[in-house]
Amino acid sequence: xxxxxVKQRAPVFAALGDPTRLRLVARLAEGEPLxxxxxxxxxxxxxxxITKHLEVLxxxxxxxxxxxxxxxxxxxxxxPLDEAREFLDRVSAQWDQAIxxxxxxxxx
Amino acid sequence: MSTDKIEKHxxxxxxxxxxxxxxxxxxxxxxxxxxxxxxxxxxxxxxRGNITSKGYEHLTAELHIDRxxxxxxxxxxxxxxxxxxxxxxxxxxxxTVVQFALTETTRGTHLxxxxxxxxxxxxxxxxxxxxxxxxxWTIQAKNLTDHLAKVA
Numbered sequence: 002x003x004x005x006x007v008k009q010r011a012p013v014f015a016a017l018g019d020p021t022r023l024r025l026v027a028r029l030a031e032g033e034p035l036x037x038x039x040x041x042x043x044x045x046x047x048x049x050x051i052t053k054h055l056e057v058l059x060x061x062x063x064x065x066x067x068x069x070x071x072x073x074x075x076x077x078x079x080x081p082l083d084e085a086r087e088f089l090d091r092v093s094a095q096w097d098q099a100i101x102x103x104x105x106x107x108x109x
Numbered sequence: 110m111s112t113d114k115i116e117k118h119x120x121x122x123x124x125x126x127x128x129x130x131x132x133x134x135x136x137x138x139x140x141x142x143x144x145x146x147x148x149x150x151x152x153x154x155x156x157r158g159n160i161t162s163k164g165y166e167h168l169t170a171e172l173h174i175d176r177x178x179x180x181x182x183x184x185x186x187x188x189x190x191x192x193x194x195x196x197x198x199x200x201x202x203x204x205t206v207v208q209f210a211l212t213e214t215t216r217g218t219h220l221x222x223x224x225x226x227x228x229x230x231x232x233x234x235x236x237x238x239x240x241x242x243x244x245x246w247t248i249q250a251k252n253l254t255d256h257l258a259k260v261a
Contacts, residue, residue, distance in 0.1 A: 013232055014112060014113075014227065014228040014229070014230060014232055015228060015229070017112055017113070017228055018113060018228040018229065082112070085112040086112060088112075088227070089112055089115060089227060092115055092190060092191065092224070092227070093115050093117075095191070096115060096117050096222060096224070097117075099141060099142055099143065100117060100119050100220075100222070102140075102141035102142075102143075103119075103121075103131060103132075103141040103220075104119070104121060105141075106131055106137065106140060106141050107121055107123035107127050107128050107131045108121060108122050108123050
């Protein structure tokens with residue numbers, strides 16, 4: 002990964018730290034590109050708020066938007082998520098190793 | 110799909126008091142966590158120590174102790190997870206919170222470990238730290254296991 006790519010992905014983790022944005026990511030994770038109207042449907046916040054959230058996700062590189070006719074459609078880009086997941090997997094593996102040592106200590 | 114939290118649930122065949130000591134006695138904690146700690150865990154204290162694994166002795170871990178609550182069987186601290194680049198000053202970065210909660214079971218003790226706050230860490234930490242150090246932590250863990258096997 003180049004330093005530029007690292008820099009570009011810097012806001013990924015912050016972008017996911019919001020329940021509305023997480024829900025948007027979860028809906029887009031189903032695979033189908035969705036419009037702002039579709040994404041606002043079922044949310045308690047306004048269309049403007051959803052647009053702002055989508056902008057944050059787009060800046061983080063998590064969603065890609067494309068214009069189709071008069072509509073703008075949003076799609077998930079999973080690559081930055083995979084990286085976040087991989088980090089957590091590694092930290093998680095460290096815990097597993099530490100827990101194994103803890104077990105050896107208390108069960109001996 | 111949380112990227113913010115790590116949660117571990119462990120069944121240990123040991124009494125609650127034994128496990129409590131292993132996680133709240135800083136010397137015992139350091140033995141399995143992999144850091145040489147000398148001062149005790151007291152709420153509000155900052156406890157520092159060198160990583161004990163071969164090749165990483167130049168690194169210091171710093172634990173900010175938040176809670177040592179034996180009645181509630183909860184122990185919690187904050188730290189900079191995997192702060193493994195000596196050239197980087199991590200002090201301005203957000204810390205993650207690690208909480209241990211113990212429950213007595215019929216067969217021993219249930220240990221729950223929850224670490225939260227990863228989403229607030231700079232993304233560069235997540236990518237660079239591991240890319241640059243490769244399997245360093247795996248090797249470190251193996252060193253430690255070997256060492257513990259010798260002293261056991």
